[in-house]
Structure formats: structure tokens, C-alpha cells
């Protein structure tokens with residue numbers, strides 16, 4: 494008797510808890526590939542596309558912005574430059590979603606091409622901003638710190654008040670989706686890579702949103718003059734190889750050949766992508782250091 498009541502109560506709970514059908518509508522991925530065939534500008538408009546599960550590309554031809562959707566609210570990872578903010582908002586609407594349902598904004602690194610649009614997106618959505626401690630300081634400053642290799646080379650962005658400081662490696666939950674921030678310093682001190690589990694089920698493929706790893710700098714900067722930065726870079730970028738990584742996505746789609754993979758030239762899912770991405774960056778850093786030595 495008790496068993497039967499328990500079963501029917503459980504069934505009732507199941508019915509009442511079942512969410513209304515949540516199904517954003519993305520155009521076919523070919524629309525994105527066609528729009529960006531010969532374009533990679535930071536503000537070149539691109540239609541949205543579904544990457545996997547509830548993870549959607551809503552950026553431009555040259556800059557990745559990811560929307561991870563759920564009936565309980567959405568998360569945006571990165572914003573693109575300021576001039577791309579209206580394009581990102583239009584893409585969210587094109588998926589049939591309301592920008593006001595974006596609850597949180599996260600970022601890869603605090604350079605204007607990835608976070609220049611954050612202030613505008615925050616204003617348009619009402620979302621809050623969360624970041625790891627070093628990135629939080631960079632977002633609130635609104636320009637690179639003097640020890641950033643690109644200090645003086647790139648301009649700033651509208652400073653952002655960070656609402657929540659996250660803890661490295663501790664998952665952040667929104668509805669059925671999980672986001673884990675990992676400090677992977679190198680490109681900037683606050684460089685952050687994210688592991689997203691956004692398929693709405695208990696077990697989801699890990700989408701690694703791995704930060705830029707390029708050793709780019711202002712003209713007068715020499716990495717070899719900054720051994721502490723180089724050591725931090727090696728450690729941060731090496732960490733990328735250790736992240737759960739079913740699908741690697743990067744802040745510039747070209748860094749991980751995202752469009753080529755979506756076009757079928759290579760597998761979209763490949764567990765070794767993060768390892769290769771990390772290794773290539775470390776090789777490039779060594780090449781840069783060798784070049785500096787040769788120029789001495």
C-alpha cells in the first residue's frame with residue numbers, strides 16, 4: 494500500500510516538475526559557414542549556430558561568443574568588441590530567446606576584442622558578471638595592467654563591476670548547466686578557461702572554452718626579460734591540456750579551426766584537441782623566446 498502511494502506521488506511530482514518544452518531554434522550551421530566564408534572581422538555579422546546540446550555560437554565571424562541556454566536562464570561567455578554587442582543581442586533573439594533571460598556573463602580574457610561589449614550586454618540583459626579573482630581585477634580596471642605583454646599595444650574598454658568572484662575549479666550551476674572556471678594565465682594574468690556541461694542531462698560532453706594562448710606583445714616587450722611571466726605562462730597553458738575536453742572552442746574561432754570542424758573537415762568532438770592546442774602554444778612560446786635570443 495505504502496509502496497503504491499509512494500509510486501503515484503513520485504509520478505505526480507515527475508509530471509508537475511517536467512518543464513515546458515525548451516527548444517531554441519538555431520539556423521542550420523551552413524548559414525554560419527556561408528556568412529563567414531571569406532570573413533573573419535570582429536564585427537562581421539554571423540548567424541547563430543548550435544554547437545552541441547544547449548551551447549550556441551552567437552558571436553561574429555572573428556570572435557566567439559557562446560550562449561548556454563536553459564529554461565532557468567542563460568549564460569553568455571564573452572561579449573566580443575563593443576560594436577558587436579547589437580549583433581550578439583540579435584543572435585540571441587534569432588534563437589527565439591529573450592536577452593533578459595541571460596542571467597550571467599563570463600569572459601575568457603579582459604582584452605577589448607572579447608569584453609569590449611560586456612558593459613552594453615550587461616545593460617541590455619540585466620545579467621550579472623562573475624570572474625576569477627585576477628580577471629575580476631582586470632575587468633574592473635578596464636584596461637590591461639602594465640605587466641600585460643600587450644600593455645600599450647591595445648586600448649581599453651568600459652570597466653565592469655564584477656558581481657561575484659568565483660573559485661577556481663568549483664562548478665557554477667544555472668538550471669541543468671554547469672560552468673567551471675580554471676585559471677590558465679599566460680595571454681593575460683586573468684586568462685580563464687571554462688568547462689561547460691550544457692546538454693541538460695546528468696552526463697554531458699565537456700565543452701572546453703579554452704582561452705587564447707598566444708604570446709603576443711607590444712613592440713618593446715621581451716618575454717625573456719620577464720621570467721616570472723614566462724613561468725606563469727608555461728604553467729597556465731600546460732593546464733589546458735589537463736582539462737576535460739570533448740569539444741574545444743576558443744575565443745577566436747580560427748584558433749581551434751571551429752568553422753572548418755563544423756563544416757566537416759575535421760571532427761567537432763576530439764578528446765585530444767585541448768592537448769594539441771596547449772602543446773602548439775608552448776612550442777610557439779619557445780619559438781618566440783628563441784627569436785628574442787637571436788635578436789640580442
Ligand SMILES: [Zn+2]
Pocket residue numbers: 602604680705
Ligand atoms: Zn587578447
